Amino acid sequence: MHARDSLDPSRSMWHLIAVHLRRYREANGMSGQALGDALDCDRSTVSRYESATLRIKPSHAEAVDRLWNTGGIFTNLVGFAGLTDEGDWLLSLAEFERRASRIRMWEPTVVPGLLQTPDYTRAVLTAGPANGLDADLERRKARTSAVLDRETPPRLTAFLSWAALAQLIGSREIMRDQIAHLLALGELPHITLRVVENQAGAHPGLDGPITVLTVDERDLAYDEATTRGRFLMDPLAVQEVIVKYDSISDIAAPVGPSRLLLEAELERWA
Numbered sequence: 054m055h056a057r058d059s060l061d062p063s064r065s066m067w068h069l070i071a072v073h074l075r076r077y078r079e080a081n082g083m084s085g086q087a088l089g090d091a092l093d094c095d096r097s098t099v100s101r102y103e104s105a106t107l108r109i110k111p112s113h114a115e116a117v118d119r120l121w122n123t124g125g126i127f128t129n130l131v132g133f134a135g136l137t138d139e140g141d142w143l144l145s146l147a148e149f150e151r152r153a154s155r156i157r158m159w160e161p162t163v164v165p166g167l168l169q170t171p172d173y174t175r176a177v178l179t180a181g182p183a184n185g186l187d188a189d190l191e192r193r194k195a196r197t198s199a200v201l202d203r204e205t206p207p208r209l210t211a212f213l214s215w216a217a218l219a220q221l222i223g224s225r226e227i228m229r230d231q232i233a234h235l236l237a238l239g240e241l242p243h244i245t246l247r248v249v250e251n252q253a254g255a256h257p258g259l260d261g262p263i264t265v266l267t268v269d270e271r272d273l274a275y276d277e278a279t280t281r282g283r284f285l286m287d288p289l290a291v292q293e294v295i296v297k298y299d300s301i302s303d304i305a306a307p308v309g310p311s312r313l314l315l316e317a318e319l320e321r322w323a
Contacts, residue, residue, distance in 0.1 A: 060105055065148070066134035070114075070127065071105040077121055078103075092116055106149075106269050108134070146264070146275055147192075151199040155267035158211040159258050159301055163222070164231060165211050167197050168238060168246075173231045176223030207267075210245045212258070212305050218248070218318045229322040236315050239308075247305040248314045258301040265291070265298055 062069035078088050078099075085099040092099070092113050101107035109117075114127040150156065150167070158165045163177055174193050178186055200207065213235070221228060239246045249258065264275035274285040274294035285291050306314065 065105070066130065067105045067108055070109060070130050070134060071103050073130070074109065074117065074127070075103040077117070077123070081121055088117075091120055101269070101271065104269060106271055106273070147196045147199065149266050149268050149273060149275075150196060151203075152268050153200075153207045153266040154270075155208045155265075156200070156210070157263075157265040157298055158209070159214075159263040159298060160211075160217060161214050161259055161261065162220070163217050164213065164235070165262075166193060167200055167209070168211060168235060169193070169197075170227070170231050170234045172227045173222055176227055206243050208243050211247075212301050213246060213248045213311075213315075214258075215248060215251045215314075218315070225322050229319060232315055232319045232322060236312070236319065239312060239315070245308060246311060246315070247302075247308060248311040249301060249305045250314070253304040256301060256304055257297045260297075263294060263298050263301075265295055 060068040060072055062072045078085070083091075084096075085103075086096045089096045089099045094113070098107065102109045102113075109127070109131060111128065111131050114131040117123070117127045118125050156167070158167070160166075163169075164173060166174070169177070171190065171194065175186070175190060178189050178193075200209075218232065222231070235246060238244050249256070261276070266273045266275065272291050272295065274291040276285055276294065285294060305311070
Protein backbone atom coordinates (compact mmCIF):
# COMPACT_ATOMS: atom_id res chain seq x y z
CA MET A 54 0.00 0.00 0.00
CA HIS A 55 1.32 3.45 -0.89
CA ALA A 56 1.79 5.87 2.01
CA ARG A 57 -0.64 8.28 0.38
CA ASP A 58 -3.39 5.63 0.59
CA SER A 59 -3.42 6.01 4.38
CA LEU A 60 -3.92 9.77 4.33
CA ASP A 61 -6.97 11.11 6.17
CA PRO A 62 -7.61 14.76 5.22
CA SER A 63 -10.51 14.96 7.68
CA ARG A 64 -8.12 14.56 10.63
CA SER A 65 -4.91 16.30 9.61
CA MET A 66 -4.24 19.61 7.89
CA TRP A 67 -0.99 18.24 6.44
CA HIS A 68 -2.87 15.28 4.98
CA LEU A 69 -5.35 17.71 3.44
CA ILE A 70 -2.49 19.63 1.80
CA ALA A 71 -0.91 16.41 0.52
CA VAL A 72 -4.16 15.15 -1.02
CA HIS A 73 -4.93 18.46 -2.71
CA LEU A 74 -1.39 18.81 -4.03
CA ARG A 75 -1.70 15.51 -5.84
CA ARG A 76 -5.20 16.36 -7.10
CA TYR A 77 -4.09 19.71 -8.49
CA ARG A 78 -1.01 18.17 -10.09
CA GLU A 79 -3.02 15.46 -11.82
CA ALA A 80 -5.79 17.89 -12.84
CA ASN A 81 -3.12 20.02 -14.52
CA GLY A 82 -1.68 17.02 -16.32
CA MET A 83 1.70 17.21 -14.63
CA SER A 84 3.93 14.30 -13.62
CA GLY A 85 5.77 14.27 -10.32
CA GLN A 86 8.99 14.92 -12.21
CA ALA A 87 7.47 17.91 -14.01
CA LEU A 88 6.29 19.45 -10.74
CA GLY A 89 9.70 18.80 -9.22
CA ASP A 90 11.33 20.62 -12.12
CA ALA A 91 8.95 23.56 -11.62
CA LEU A 92 9.78 23.70 -7.91
CA ASP A 93 13.51 23.14 -8.48
CA CYS A 94 13.48 19.91 -6.45
CA ASP A 95 13.60 16.21 -7.29
CA ARG A 96 10.64 13.90 -7.95
CA SER A 97 11.12 12.09 -4.64
CA THR A 98 10.53 15.36 -2.77
CA VAL A 99 7.20 15.80 -4.57
CA SER A 100 6.33 12.20 -3.71
CA ARG A 101 7.05 12.84 -0.03
CA TYR A 102 4.98 16.02 -0.14
CA GLU A 103 2.06 14.01 -1.53
CA SER A 104 2.39 11.28 1.10
CA ALA A 105 2.77 13.81 3.99
CA THR A 106 6.09 12.29 5.02
CA LEU A 107 7.60 15.68 4.19
CA ARG A 108 5.77 18.92 4.78
CA ILE A 109 5.76 21.26 1.83
CA LYS A 110 7.94 24.34 2.31
CA PRO A 111 6.12 27.69 2.40
CA SER A 112 8.21 28.82 -0.59
CA HIS A 113 7.09 25.76 -2.56
CA ALA A 114 3.47 26.37 -1.54
CA GLU A 115 3.75 29.89 -2.92
CA ALA A 116 5.33 28.57 -6.12
CA VAL A 117 2.49 26.06 -6.57
CA ASP A 118 -0.08 28.84 -6.10
CA ARG A 119 1.61 30.88 -8.82
CA LEU A 120 2.02 27.89 -11.12
CA TRP A 121 -1.65 26.90 -11.01
CA ASN A 122 -3.13 30.31 -10.20
CA THR A 123 -4.93 28.99 -7.12
CA GLY A 124 -5.48 32.31 -5.42
CA GLY A 125 -3.13 31.44 -2.56
CA ILE A 126 -4.84 28.22 -1.43
CA PHE A 127 -1.68 26.28 -0.66
CA THR A 128 0.06 29.22 0.98
CA ASN A 129 -2.91 29.72 3.28
CA LEU A 130 -3.25 25.99 4.06
CA VAL A 131 0.42 25.70 4.98
CA GLY A 132 0.11 28.78 7.20
CA PHE A 133 -2.90 27.35 9.03
CA ALA A 134 -1.22 23.94 9.35
CA GLY A 135 1.78 25.58 10.98
CA LEU A 136 -0.45 27.31 13.52
CA THR A 137 -2.24 24.06 14.44
CA ASP A 138 0.91 21.94 14.38
CA GLU A 139 1.34 21.67 18.10
CA GLY A 140 -2.29 20.72 18.65
CA ASP A 141 -2.28 17.48 16.69
CA TRP A 142 1.21 16.15 17.43
CA LEU A 143 -0.05 12.98 19.16
CA LEU A 144 -2.23 12.09 16.17
CA SER A 145 0.69 12.67 13.82
CA LEU A 146 2.99 10.56 16.00
CA ALA A 147 0.53 7.65 15.96
CA GLU A 148 0.18 7.86 12.18
CA PHE A 149 3.93 7.81 11.60
CA GLU A 150 4.42 4.99 14.13
CA ARG A 151 1.88 2.90 12.25
CA ARG A 152 3.77 3.37 8.99
CA ALA A 153 7.31 3.14 10.34
CA SER A 154 9.68 0.34 9.35
CA ARG A 155 12.03 1.22 12.23
CA ILE A 156 11.43 2.91 15.59
CA ARG A 157 14.15 4.07 17.98
CA MET A 158 13.10 5.31 21.44
CA TRP A 159 14.54 6.73 24.63
CA GLU A 160 12.67 7.80 27.77
CA PRO A 161 14.57 9.23 30.77
CA THR A 162 11.90 8.77 33.48
CA VAL A 163 9.28 6.17 32.47
CA VAL A 164 8.96 3.06 30.35
CA PRO A 165 8.37 4.13 26.70
CA GLY A 166 4.66 4.30 25.91
CA LEU A 167 4.58 1.57 23.26
CA LEU A 168 6.13 -0.86 25.76
CA GLN A 169 3.83 -0.13 28.69
CA THR A 170 1.26 -2.53 30.15
CA PRO A 171 -2.31 -1.15 30.43
CA ASP A 172 -2.07 -0.95 34.24
CA TYR A 173 1.26 0.89 34.08
CA THR A 174 -0.19 3.31 31.53
CA ARG A 175 -3.23 3.94 33.73
CA ALA A 176 -0.99 4.64 36.73
CA VAL A 177 1.15 7.07 34.72
CA LEU A 178 -1.85 8.89 33.25
CA THR A 179 -3.62 9.07 36.61
CA ALA A 180 -0.71 11.14 37.91
CA GLY A 181 -1.59 13.86 35.38
CA PRO A 182 -4.84 15.73 34.63
CA ALA A 183 -7.83 13.44 35.21
CA ASN A 184 -9.79 14.60 32.16
CA GLY A 185 -10.59 11.90 29.61
CA LEU A 186 -8.58 9.10 31.23
CA ASP A 187 -10.55 6.29 29.57
CA ALA A 188 -10.25 7.94 26.16
CA ASP A 189 -6.50 8.40 26.66
CA LEU A 190 -6.14 4.73 27.57
CA GLU A 191 -8.02 3.66 24.45
CA ARG A 192 -5.84 5.84 22.26
CA ARG A 193 -2.68 4.39 23.82
CA LYS A 194 -4.03 0.87 23.34
CA ALA A 195 -4.80 1.59 19.68
CA ARG A 196 -1.33 3.13 19.15
CA THR A 197 0.41 0.13 20.67
CA SER A 198 -1.66 -2.39 18.72
CA ALA A 199 -1.09 -0.55 15.44
CA VAL A 200 2.67 -0.96 15.91
CA LEU A 201 3.25 -4.23 17.76
CA ASP A 202 0.38 -6.26 16.28
CA ARG A 203 1.15 -5.50 12.66
CA GLU A 204 1.66 -8.45 10.33
CA THR A 205 5.13 -7.05 9.62
CA PRO A 206 6.08 -5.10 12.76
CA PRO A 207 8.84 -2.48 12.69
CA ARG A 208 12.34 -3.02 13.93
CA LEU A 209 12.14 -1.45 17.40
CA THR A 210 15.03 -0.41 19.63
CA ALA A 211 14.43 1.16 23.04
CA PHE A 212 16.83 2.44 25.66
CA LEU A 213 15.37 2.05 29.16
CA SER A 214 16.47 4.35 31.98
CA TRP A 215 17.43 2.78 35.31
CA ALA A 216 15.24 5.45 36.90
CA ALA A 217 12.15 4.17 35.08
CA LEU A 218 12.83 0.64 36.32
CA ALA A 219 13.44 1.77 39.91
CA GLN A 220 10.57 4.27 40.24
CA LEU A 221 7.40 2.82 41.81
CA ILE A 222 4.49 3.46 39.45
CA GLY A 223 1.10 2.38 40.77
CA SER A 224 2.05 -0.63 42.90
CA ARG A 225 4.67 -3.32 43.24
CA GLU A 226 2.43 -5.72 41.33
CA ILE A 227 2.09 -3.25 38.46
CA MET A 228 5.87 -2.81 38.37
CA ARG A 229 6.45 -6.55 38.46
CA ASP A 230 4.02 -7.10 35.58
CA GLN A 231 5.63 -4.26 33.64
CA ILE A 232 9.14 -5.68 33.99
CA ALA A 233 7.87 -9.14 33.02
CA HIS A 234 6.26 -7.57 29.95
CA LEU A 235 9.57 -5.98 28.98
CA LEU A 236 11.36 -9.31 29.34
CA ALA A 237 8.77 -10.96 27.10
CA LEU A 238 9.08 -8.21 24.48
CA GLY A 239 12.86 -8.56 24.59
CA GLU A 240 12.49 -12.17 23.43
CA LEU A 241 10.97 -11.03 20.13
CA PRO A 242 13.44 -10.96 17.22
CA HIS A 243 12.45 -7.47 16.07
CA ILE A 244 12.70 -5.78 19.48
CA THR A 245 15.94 -4.75 21.20
CA LEU A 246 15.92 -3.42 24.77
CA ARG A 247 18.99 -1.94 26.47
CA VAL A 248 19.30 -0.33 29.88
CA VAL A 249 21.14 2.91 30.68
CA GLU A 250 22.45 2.34 34.20
CA ASN A 251 22.77 4.81 37.05
CA GLN A 252 26.56 4.88 36.84
CA ALA A 253 26.35 6.21 33.29
CA GLY A 254 26.17 9.64 34.93
CA ALA A 255 25.09 12.79 33.12
CA HIS A 256 24.43 12.36 29.39
CA PRO A 257 22.56 14.15 26.55
CA GLY A 258 19.48 11.94 26.96
CA LEU A 259 18.62 13.63 30.25
CA ASP A 260 17.19 16.52 28.22
CA GLY A 261 14.07 14.50 27.44
CA PRO A 262 12.50 11.70 25.37
CA ILE A 263 13.69 10.91 21.86
CA THR A 264 11.93 9.04 19.08
CA VAL A 265 13.38 8.47 15.62
CA LEU A 266 11.05 6.94 13.04
CA THR A 267 12.01 5.56 9.65
CA VAL A 268 9.03 6.07 7.33
CA ASP A 269 9.22 5.40 3.60
CA GLU A 270 13.01 5.04 3.90
CA ARG A 271 13.31 8.49 5.46
CA ASP A 272 14.14 9.36 9.07
CA LEU A 273 11.87 11.64 11.09
CA ALA A 274 12.62 12.78 14.63
CA TYR A 275 10.15 13.45 17.39
CA ASP A 276 11.10 15.86 20.14
CA GLU A 277 8.91 15.93 23.24
CA ALA A 278 8.62 18.72 25.77
CA THR A 279 6.59 18.76 29.01
CA THR A 280 3.26 19.76 27.48
CA ARG A 281 3.67 19.31 23.74
CA GLY A 282 5.62 17.53 21.08
CA ARG A 283 6.85 18.36 17.62
CA PHE A 284 8.26 16.59 14.62
CA LEU A 285 11.57 17.47 13.03
CA MET A 286 11.67 16.71 9.33
CA ASP A 287 14.55 18.87 8.18
CA PRO A 288 17.42 16.43 7.49
CA LEU A 289 19.98 18.48 9.43
CA ALA A 290 17.72 18.77 12.48
CA VAL A 291 16.89 15.06 12.33
CA GLN A 292 20.58 14.19 12.09
CA GLU A 293 21.27 16.16 15.27
CA VAL A 294 18.69 14.06 17.11
CA ILE A 295 20.15 10.83 15.70
CA VAL A 296 23.63 11.84 16.88
CA LYS A 297 22.15 12.47 20.32
CA TYR A 298 20.45 9.06 20.24
CA ASP A 299 23.70 7.40 19.21
CA SER A 300 25.46 9.01 22.17
CA ILE A 301 22.98 7.23 24.46
CA SER A 302 23.69 3.99 22.63
CA ASP A 303 27.38 4.44 23.47
CA ILE A 304 26.66 4.27 27.22
CA ALA A 305 23.75 1.79 27.30
CA ALA A 306 24.43 -1.73 28.54
CA PRO A 307 24.53 -4.46 25.84
CA VAL A 308 21.46 -6.65 25.28
CA GLY A 309 22.61 -9.59 27.45
CA PRO A 310 23.59 -7.57 30.54
CA SER A 311 20.45 -5.46 30.07
CA ARG A 312 18.32 -8.58 30.29
CA LEU A 313 20.09 -9.57 33.50
CA LEU A 314 19.34 -6.11 34.90
CA LEU A 315 15.66 -6.52 34.02
CA GLU A 316 15.57 -9.93 35.66
CA ALA A 317 17.12 -8.44 38.80
CA GLU A 318 14.45 -5.71 38.82
CA LEU A 319 11.75 -8.36 38.46
CA GLU A 320 13.07 -10.07 41.58
CA ARG A 321 13.28 -6.77 43.43
CA TRP A 322 9.61 -6.00 42.76
CA ALA A 323 8.50 -9.53 43.74
